[in-house]
Amino acid sequence: MKPLAFPPGEDETSPLKKWLSYVWPLTHHVQSDLSGTLEVSWVNGRKVLDSRNANYSYGSLQTILTYGLAHLDFSAEAPVLLLGLGGGSILRPLREAFRCTGPITAVEVDPVVIDLAHREFQVGDVPDLTIVQADAVAYVTQCTQRFGLVIVDVFVDDQVPPVFYALTFWERLASLLRPGGSVLFNAGLHRRHALRLEALIEGMHPRIQLQRHERVNGTNTLLLGKSVAPTE
Structure with missing residues (x-):
């Protein structure tokens, strides 16, 4: 079914628009030099952000990340680092469902995505949120703050860039985690990365104990981990 076009910037709370979206998807396209063609759509009463081949926010991705958070034990008061903002669909579950009260730092390289997160999904309403426009690897390399929870959700369309499977990235990431x-x-949709993930799990043990969850929501692989405090 081809979606109907709707102009950007219209009132996203329009009851008519929500009602129509149950009958026929409503969408508009946004071009990004970094992310390609992005789609903001009303589907079944909800606004979602998609790339050409993947959901970026508020659809299946929100379900996948919420599943992961529900299987982690983390301090609600600790600072949170989110690598890959998208439309910001995990921000309100962090604040509301998981009752996180610590500051959230969200790192997003694409200024078009940041603009959409503000204009279409009102992430500016999320309390104690700082959005940083930066490359995630460069940010992790330079960051000196420590966090109680780090979410790595970096995609270009439906691909996770290879650097996020690398031990060098994870060793630096481990230094940003508080003990415990x-x-x-979010390790992607493709089983061809299975060997990389096994090497990552083994390479980070015992510094971070990582567990793999396959086909979350029928599609994605997640790695869930906890930092182990060094022994004296």
């Missing part, structure tokens, strides 16, 4: 801190890695 938790990490959630």
Whole structure:
């Protein structure tokens, strides 16, 4: 079914627009030099953000990340680092469902995505949120703050860039976790990365104890982990 076009910037709370979206998807396209063609759509009463081949926010991705958080034990008061903002669909579940009260830092490289997160999904309403426009790897390399929870959800369309499977990235990421801190890695949809993930799990043991969850929501692989405090 081809979606109907709707102009950007219209009132997203329009009852008519929500009602129509149950009958026929409503969408508009936004071009990004970094992310390609992005789609903001009303589908079944909800606004979602998609790339050409994947959901970026508020659809299946929100379900996948919420599943991961529900299987982690983390401090609700600790600072949170989110690598990959998208439309910000995990921000309100963090605040509301998981009752996180600590500051959230969200890192997003694409200024078009940041603009959409503000304009279409009102992430500016989320309390104690700082959005940083930066490359996630560069940010992790330079960051000196420590976090109780790190969420790694970095995609270009439906691909996780290879650097996020690398031990060098994870060794630096481990230094940003507080003792006992938790990490959630959305490791993608493709089983061809299975060997990389096994090497990552083995390479980070025992510094971070990582467990793999396959076909979450029928599609994605997650790595869920906890930082182990060094012994004296």
